[in-house]
Structure formats: structure tokens, C-alpha cells
Amino acid sequence: MARLVWLVLAVALWMVAGADAARAEERLALVIGNKGYTREGWMPVIPAEADARDMAAVLRGLGFEVTELVNLDRRRLLSAVQTFGERVKAMKGGGIALVYFSGHGVGLPGNDNYLIPIDVGVRSAAEIERDALSLGFLLRQLGAAPNRLNVVILDACRDDPFTSSGGGVNYAKGVEGFQPTRLPEGTILHSAASPGTRARWIEGRDNSLYTAHFKREIAVPGRSLQEALTATEEAVVAEANQREFVQTPWFEGRLSLASRVWLKPGEQLPPPKYVQDCADCPELVKIPAGSFEMGSGEEERKWYVSQGGNEEFVAREAPRHRVTISREFLLGRTEVTRGQFAAFVNDSGYPTTGGCSGFERKTDEKLSWQDPGFSQTDQDPVVCVSWEDAQAYLRWLSGKTSKSYRLPSEAEWEYAARAGTTTWRYWGDDKNNTAICAYANGFDETAMTENLPMLDVVNCSDGYAHTAPAAIFKHNNFLLHDMLGNAWELVDDCFHISYTDAPSNGMTWAAERCESRVLRGGSWYYPPRVLRLAIRITMPPGDRSFTSGFRVARTF
Ligand SMILES: [Ca+2]
Numbered sequence: 001m002a003r004l005v006w007l008v009l010a011v012a013l014w015m016v017a018g019a020d021a022a023r024a025e026e027r028l029a030l031v032i033g034n035k036g037y038t039r040e041g042w043m044p045v046i047p048a049e050a051d052a053r054d055m056a057a058v059l060r061g062l063g064f065e066v067t068e069l070v071n072l073d074r075r076r077l078l079s080a081v082q083t084f085g086e087r088v089k090a091m092k093g094g095g096i097a098l099v100y101f102s103g104h105g106v107g108l109p110g111n112d113n114y115l116i117p118i119d120v121g122v123r124s125a126a127e128i129e130r131d132a133l134s135l136g137f138l139l140r141q142l143g144a145a146p147n148r149l150n151v152v153i154l155d156a157c158r159d160d161p162f163t164s165s166g167g168g169v170n171y172a173k174g175v176e177g178f179q180p181t182r183l184p185e186g187t188i189l190h191s192a193a194s195p196g197t198r199a200r201w202i203e204g205r206d207n208s209l210y211t212a213h214f215k216r217e218i219a220v221p222g223r224s225l226q227e228a229l230t231a232t233e234e235a236v237v238a239e240a241n242q243r244e245f246v247q248t249p250w251f252e253g254r255l256s257l258a259s260r261v262w263l264k265p266g267e268q269l270p271p272p273k274y275v276q277d278c279a280d281c282p283e284l285v286k287i288p289a290g291s292f293e294m295g296s297g298e299e300e301r302k303w304y305v306s307q308g309g310n311e312e313f314v315a316r317e318a319p320r321h322r323v324t325i326s327r328e329f330l331l332g333r334t335e336v337t338r339g340q341f342a343a344f345v346n347d348s349g350y351p352t353t354g355g356c357s358g359f360e361r362k363t364d365e366k367l368s369w370q371d372p373g374f375s376q377t378d379q380d381p382v383v384c385v386s387w388e389d390a391q392a393y394l395r396w397l398s399g400k401t402s403k404s405y406r407l408p409s410e411a412e413w414e415y416a417a418r419a420g421t422t423t424w425r426y427w428g429d430d431k432n433n434t435a436i437c438a439y440a441n442g443f444d445e446t447a448m449t450e451n452l453p454m455l456d457v458v459n460c461s462d463g464y465a466h467t468a469p470a471a472i473f474k475h476n477n478f479l480l481h482d483m484l485g486n487a488w489e490l491v492d493d494c495f496h497i498s499y500t501d502a503p504s505n506g507m508t509w510a511a512e513r514c515e516s517r518v519l520r521g522g523s524w525y526y527p528p529r530v531l532r533l534a535i536r537i538t539m540p541p542g543d544r545s546f547t548s549g550f551r552v553a554r555t556f
């Protein structure tokens with residue numbers, strides 16, 4: 001059943017692969033093949049050296065800088081993993097770190113998996129635990145990877161030789177009671193065999209059964225890693241069936257992490273899968289019609305107050321009420337970027353003088369979207385733009401494309417941000433703020449290192465002290481990025497102090513004379529309690545802030 005679910009998800013995820021691959025990524029690999037075991041009880045792993053050699057060659061072809069090592073004893077194995085871990089932790093921004101091991105492995109029930117150095121004996125489980133390389137140690141050396149991907153490939157058995165019938169390493173099959181691996185954030189694991197079972201080599205072959213297929217599948221051009229892993233699993237299972245034994249590769253971690261494309265450097269990217277009306281136009285995602293509960297519940301608002309928030313302020317998220325969005329619409333997959341806004345200003349000559357509010361929290365004439373007080377790339381969200389500036393941009397964009405661009409209504413924004421979830425964030429409630437750094441650019445440890453004026457800090461590092469380029473962080477179920485964090489997003493509605501009498505049809509809630517507009521989603525310069533789907537702040541329509549931008553909507 002697990003495999004069926006995986007295949008269904010594979011179809012759902014293929015479409016996101018293209019965009020994430022656009023960034024050049026640093027790629028490091030540690031490839032180990034242990035063949036020549038020296039202590040009694042271990043057979044040589046005949047294909048291990050060839051496995052390592054072939055995997056190293058394929059990975060180099062995919063742009064990896066590879067450290068290739070064979071026949072490592074305990075001291076060299078631990079030290080290789082430690083040294084590699086230091087390099088991985090020093091990787092900047094995105095990237096992929098991959099560890100491949102071909103050799104003997106042991107899974108001890110209720111304990112851990114172990115990769116066996118060539119000089120370790122096999123008399124007891126205690127000896128393995130003391131002298132072999134535990135998977136836990138390996139994962140700790142790689143560290144959590146919220147903004148990159150750690151991949152561990154184990155072409156090794158995961159059985160327990162000590163409970164097998166004959167003792168030694170004549171392998172038990174189907175041993176029960178293995179605990180799942182606890183993977184750090186951003187890490188995936190693929191094993192040649194499921195816990196408690198053997199990985200095979202077919203006599204006369206250069207490579208193990210798993211590596212023979214894996215090395216071929218990851219070299220297929222234009223594939224995501226996730227597609228390659230699925231294809232490997234299929235091929236291994238099929239060949240094992242044909243040869244009348246069972247070997248089922250085993251995946252652990254979050255499948256979506258493996259959906260990044262595994263392209264050769266310089267290879268043509270697949271065409272984009274988003275609606276885009278012109279080269280400088282924002283990429284759009286189709287948002288289906290549907291209903292949802294808008295606003296926050298009492299427990300969430302109490303939590304907000306317990307985190308230092310103001311009770312009267314958070315009351316504006318109530319009452320929670322049902323809203324139906326009756327027609328599908330298009331929404332920008334990211335905030336409008338600085339480069340996209342520049343195309344508008346250059347083309348139209350639209351004046352953006354008048355200053356912007358920065359750290360001093362009052363209008364500073366020196367600040368503007370071109371200089372918000374920190375450096376930005378063209379891919380960062382444009383900030384220091386008012387509601388009126390956004391309207392001017394949307395008029396220009398509609399004229400240029402003959403399409404009907406607008407800001408989303410507040411209800412459309414929250415509906416799209418929730419993307420079918422009912423939790424406080426689109427990745428869960430996350431009351432301890434442990435996953436924020438993978439999903440949203442907020443006020444984090446990176447911001448602390450820049451000596452920015454203090455806020456309550458997210459206890460992790462998202463890698464960005466100010467704004468981050470669009471779509472660096474993980475998307476929600478509708479493929480939208482940065483709905484929480486990065487820049488606050490202006491919506492079309494006039495601000496109302498509560499949801500009492502709010503429309504239930506998803507339309508803009510207007511007012512005859514509007515003195516204040518609504519912003520949603522929190523931003524890079526706000527504490528974790530603010531990075532929630534229900535949060536609402538306001539700003540007069542002519543004001544600008546270095547934390548706020550916008551995202552476009554388009555009627556079909
Ligand atoms: Ca940040």
C-alpha cells in the first residue's frame with residue numbers, strides 16, 4: 001500500500017520539479033564501498049568497490065563534487081563521515097549533500113542501523129554498537145537541512161545477524177520490531193532493502209541489484225530524484241520477483257523533498273508549468289473553487305497572547321466564519337518581485353518618491369523600493385510599495401496583457417494560503433515554531449547575526465536576515481511560496497476591526513471611504529507568533545513599509 005501511495009504522489013509532484021531546479025546548487029557527495037572485510041564472520045561484499053566507482057562517476061556527471069573511498073576501517077570511516085559533515089554544514093543556501101554506502105549493514109531491533117567498517121568483528125550486537133558507524137551518528141554529522149537536501153543512500157542489508165537461525169551473518173529474513181529512523185529536517189533516506197531484510201547481489205554482475213538500477217535511473221536526463229527513486233524501486237522489485245526472491249527498497253523522509261530535478265548542469269530545463277502572460281509578468285497558479293473556515297479559533301488566539309501578543313489585536317481574527325469561493329481564479333505563485341516591479345516603473349515612468357517606513361517606524365524620505373535599507377536581488381519581493389502603488393502596477397499589467405489583474409480579496413488570500421489545511425500554518429500548527437525555517441522567511445537567527453533591532457526570534461536559521469529571493473522556501477498545497485513570511489501582502493479589502501458581518505462569498509469587503517488597507521502573512525521582520533495564516537494588520541493606502549509588498553490575482 002505504501003508503494004501505491006508513493007506512485008500516486010509521484011504523479012502529483014512532477015509538476016513542481018522544474019522551478020526548483022532553476023537555481024544553481026552546490027552538490028557534494030561522499031561515496032563509500034566496503035568490500036574487503038577482514039574479520040571472521042563477514043563475507044566480502046563483492047560488488048562494493050565497483051558500486052562505489054560507478055556511483056562516483058554518475059554523480060560527477062550530475063555535477064557533484066565526489067569524495068570516493070573504499071575499504072574503510074573504523075577510524076577512517078568515522079573520520080570520513082565527520083569531515084564530510086563539516087563541509088556539508090558549511091554549504092551556503094541551497095544545495096544537495098549525498099552519502100552513498102555499499103557494504104555490510106546491520107539493523108538492530110529497537111536500536112539503530114549500522115554501517116560496518118572492514119575491521120569490525122561480528123561476535124555480538126554490543127560489538128556492532130560500539131565499533132560500527134550508526135546511522136544516527138551519520139545523520140547528526142550531516143545536520144538538519146531546512147534549505148537544502150541531505151540524501152542518504154544505503155546499499156546494505158538492514159537485518160539482524162544475531163537473531164538469525166544460524167547466528168553469524170547468515171541473515172534472518174523478516175525480523176520484526178525495527179524502529180523507524182528519526183530523520184532531521186531536509187533529509188531523505190533510501191535503502192536497498194526494507195528494515196529487517198537483505199540487499200542482494202546477483203552472481204556474475206559488477207554491481208549490486210540496487211545500485212545496478214539506481215545508477216542507471218538517476219542518469220536519465222530531466223528526471224527528479226523522486227522520479228529516479230520510484231523507478232529504481234520498481235526495477236528492483238520487478239527483477240527480484242523475476243528471480244523469485246523479495247527485495248523492496250525503502251524510502252524514509254518527506255517525499256516532496258525528493259521532487260527537485262536532478263538535471264545535468266546546463267541541460268535544458270523542462271518548460272514552466274505556470275500561467276505567465278508576458279516575460280516580466282508574475283507566474284500564476286490556478287486556485288480551485290471551494291469553501292473554508294476563515295479566521296482563527298480561541299486556542300490559537302490564546303497561544304498568541306501567551307507568546308507576548310496583544311489580546312485586543314488578535315481579536316480581529318474572530319469570529320471564525322465559513323466562506324465559499326465560487327469561482328476558480330489565478331494567484332501569483334510568489335510575491336511580485338523587485339525585477340517585475342522595475343519593469344513597470346521603467347516602462348511607465350510611474351513616480352515612487354515620498355519615502356518609506358524602515359527600522360525607525362516612520363517615513364524616511366531616503367528609503368524607496370529601490371533602496372529599502374538593505375540589499376535585495378531582482379528575485380526578492382518588492383517592498384516599500386503602497387496599496388496605491390500596487391493598484392498602479394495592476395492597471396499597467398492589465399493594460400499590457402489585456403487580462404484582468406487585481407489584488408486578491410482578503411478571503412481569497414486566506415483560502416489560497418490555507419490550501420485545504422485547517423492548521424495555524426500551512427505546514428501544521430507548529431506551536432513550538434520548529435518547522436518555520438523551512439517554510440517561511442521570518443525573524444530568525446540569521447537576522448540576529450545582523451544586529452537588527454531585537455524581536456522574539458525563531459529558534460532556527462532560515463538563512464536570510466532581510467527579504468529572501470522568491471520561492472526559496474517550501475510551497476503550500478497549491479504550490480504557492482512565501483504566503484507566510486518574506487513580505488507582508490496587501491489585499492484588496494478595506495480593513496474592518498472584526499469579521500462580524502463579513503461577506504461569505506469571498507468577494508472584497510469594501511467601504512465607502514477607506515482609510516486603512518489589510519496586509520496578510522507576516523514578514524521577514526516579524527516574530528514567530530505573527531507568522532500565522534489568520535494574522536491581519538493594516539496600513540493607510542498611501543503608506544509604504546520596508547516589510548510589505550503584494551501578490552497579484554487574475555480573474556480567469
Ligand atoms: Ca529570516
Ligand SMILES: [Ca+2]
Pocket residue numbers: 335482483484485486487488489521522
Ligand atoms: Ca509573504
